Structures are given as C-alpha cells and as structure tokens.
Amino acid sequence: MTEEEARLILQSYRSDEEDDDPQVAEALRKAAESPEMTRWLAEEQAFDRAIAAHLEAVPAPFGLKTRILATNAPKASRGWLPWFATLTAAAVALVLLAQGAGWWRTPKQVAGSPSEYAREMTSFIQLTPSLEMKSNDLGEIKNWLQKKNMAPMKVPAQLAALAPVGCRILSFREQDVTLICFRREGDRLAHLFTVNRAALPNVKPGDKPIFENEKGWMTATWAEGDQVYMVAMQGGRAAIEKYLPDA
CATH class of the missing domain: 3.40.1000 (Protein Transport Mog1p; Chain A)
Structure with a gap:
C-alpha cells in the first residue's frame, strides 16, 4: 500500500469506532511508520471531531432522514478501490449533515403524531x-x-x-x-x-x-x-x- 492510498483510506476512518477492515489496519500501520503521516492523521482526526461537534448543534429539518433513507443504496464491498466512491458520497453527505446532523445518534424515537x-x-x-x-x-x-x-x-x-x-x-x-x-x-x-x-x-x-x-x-x-x-x-x-x- 502506498502512502497516498493510506491517506485516502484514513480520510474516512474514525478513531472512536471499531473497524476490522484489513485495509484500514494496514493504512494505520503505514501511518505509524511515518512521523509526517502520524502528524497528518492527528490533525485529520482533530478536524473531524471539531466538525462533528459543530454539526451536532444544528437541528435536523423535517423530512431529511426520509429523503436520505429513500435514496440509500446497498453497501459496496470494502476493497480499497470503492473508497473513491465512498469519499464522494461522504462529501455530499457532509452538506446534508450540515443541516441535519445528529438524527442518527438520537435515542429510539417515540410514536409520531x-x-x-x-x-x-x-x-x-x-x-x-x-x-x-x-x-x-x-x-x-x-x-x-x-x-x-x-x-x-x-x-x-x-x-x-x-x-x-x-x-x-x-x-x-x-x-x-x-x-x-x-x-x-x-x-x-x-x-x-x-x-x-x-x-x-x-x-x-x-x-x-x-x-x-x-x-x-x-x-x-x-x-x-x-x-x-x-x-x-x-x-x-x-x-x-x-x-x-x-x-
């Protein structure tokens, strides 16, 4: 795995979630071997946490979850090549999440009106x-x-x-x-x-x-x-x- 491939994979990696993907594990080992990549990964994760904290405070508009789930496609295999498509989807999702972040983390919803x-x-x-x-x-x-x-x-x-x-x-x-x-x-x-x-x-x-x-x-x-x-x-x-x- 090249350094470029490792960076691409780790851009979608979250340190607070377990991930048994061997590609992620290999990318983490690659980052640990390079002081420059270690600093880069720490900065990436700090940035992700800051964005997540900001988005948590944004209320979700009605219907956002419905439309996202309605357009949700089956998950692709987890080889490193599909990460290109994953990152593209993540960029689109970030725009949506800026308006509606947090709905997937809420407790089980009660009956509606x-x-x-x-x-x-x-x-x-x-x-x-x-x-x-x-x-x-x-x-x-x-x-x-x-x-x-x-x-x-x-x-x-x-x-x-x-x-x-x-x-x-x-x-x-x-x-x-x-x-x-x-x-x-x-x-x-x-x-x-x-x-x-x-x-x-x-x-x-x-x-x-x-x-x-x-x-x-x-x-x-x-x-x-x-x-x-x-x-x-x-x-x-x-x-x-x-x-x-x-x-």
Missing part, C-alpha cells in the same frame, strides 16, 4: 418522488410490495380507479411506509401512504379522517385495522375528500 407524519411524508413528495417500481397496473404494484414483505393494504375505490404510476418504500418512526402514486386530472398526482399503527397509535380505527395542510399539500389520515392510511395531494379539502373510503 399525525401532523409530524403529514409534514415528513409531504416533504418527500414536494419534489417529484423517485420510485423503486413503476407500473400502471395496481395488481403488479401490490405483488411487488408483497414480495418486499409489506402488509396488504386497502386502496380506496375512487383512488384505485385512477391510473397508478408506481411505488416505493419509505420509513417513519422505524416503521416501513408504503407509497403508491396515482395520476389524477390535470396530470397531477395523488399519493397513498400506508404505515403500521405502531408508528401512529393515536390514529384509531373508526375515527374521522384527520386533515392537514402542509405548504399547499392537503392530507387526510385515517386508520383501518392495524394500518394507518394517508392520502396527500395538492388542492383543497373538497378535492381530497372524494378519494377517501366513504366518498
């Missing part, structure tokens, strides 16, 4: 959502979700009459959230979110839908069985009511 759920989910769809599976066949979408071990759902009849666009899986309060997008009039979209009631225990079956307005996005949230459903779309309450189960 309907307003928090509406705010976080609509933050994801305010931009055109990236979908993991695209299809105009609702049956195909349900089959795909079933293969992903997602719970069966009841799509309101008026919503099921629309042409679907696709779906993806998000997360809220450590529970998986199913998102299915439908195309409605005017080439606009209607979005159906489904999550286990463990994430929103105060939303009870039989209660009337809870309406929220988040920056021009109207949402309606209700529960059936052990699932909580939420429809979200741009427009007023009258527009969204026709897509609810009792419409």
Whole structure:
C-alpha cells in the first residue's frame, strides 16, 4: 500500500469506532511508520471531531432522514478501490449533515403524531418522488410490495380507479411506509401512504379522517385495522375528500 492510498483510506476512518477492515489496519500501520503521516492523521482526526461537534448543534429539518433513507443504496464491498466512491458520497453527505446532523445518534424515537407524519411524508413528495417500481397496473404494484414483505393494504375505490404510476418504500418512526402514486386530472398526482399503527397509535380505527395542510399539500389520515392510511395531494379539502373510503 502506498502512502497516498493510506491517506485516502484514513480520510474516512474514525478513531472512536471499531473497524476490522484489513485495509484500514494496514493504512494505520503505514501511518505509524511515518512521523509526517502520524502528524497528518492527528490533525485529520482533530478536524473531524471539531466538525462533528459543530454539526451536532444544528437541528435536523423535517423530512431529511426520509429523503436520505429513500435514496440509500446497498453497501459496496470494502476493497480499497470503492473508497473513491465512498469519499464522494461522504462529501455530499457532509452538506446534508450540515443541516441535519445528529438524527442518527438520537435515542429510539417515540410514536409520531399525525401532523409530524403529514409534514415528513409531504416533504418527500414536494419534489417529484423517485420510485423503486413503476407500473400502471395496481395488481403488479401490490405483488411487488408483497414480495418486499409489506402488509396488504386497502386502496380506496375512487383512488384505485385512477391510473397508478408506481411505488416505493419509505420509513417513519422505524416503521416501513408504503407509497403508491396515482395520476389524477390535470396530470397531477395523488399519493397513498400506508404505515403500521405502531408508528401512529393515536390514529384509531373508526375515527374521522384527520386533515392537514402542509405548504399547499392537503392530507387526510385515517386508520383501518392495524394500518394507518394517508392520502396527500395538492388542492383543497373538497378535492381530497372524494378519494377517501366513504366518498
């Protein structure tokens, strides 16, 4: 391993975390052999600690975790060549963390409220959502979700009459959230979110839908069985009511 390769690897190394990667171990040995690299590594780690301390104080904006998890790719192998891609991703993550550092270190989150759920989910769809599976066949979408071990759902009849666009899986309060997008009039979209009631225990079956307005996005949230459903779309309450189960 060259000194340049060792520096590249150690730029992603954190001294406060255990790491059994043989490439990291070799890079550390390389640094220990050179007084210049030893000083460089100490300065790097001091800088990392200072940045981390600063970022810890920055509050996380709503929806940041949802969007990051939604775009999270499977981990690559840990050979030294993938470190180039890792460092590029780390540079992008640093920008995001400047706004939202600390969410991954918080204790296990308690159950959320309907307003928090509406705010976080609509933050994801305010931009055109990236979908993991695209299809105009609702049956195909349900089959795909079933293969992903997602719970069966009841799509309101008026919503099921629309042409679907696709779906993806998000997360809220450590529970998986199913998102299915439908195309409605005017080439606009209607979005159906489904999550286990463990994430929103105060939303009870039989209660009337809870309406929220988040920056021009109207949402309606209700529960059936052990699932909580939420429809979200741009427009007023009258527009969204026709897509609810009792419409």
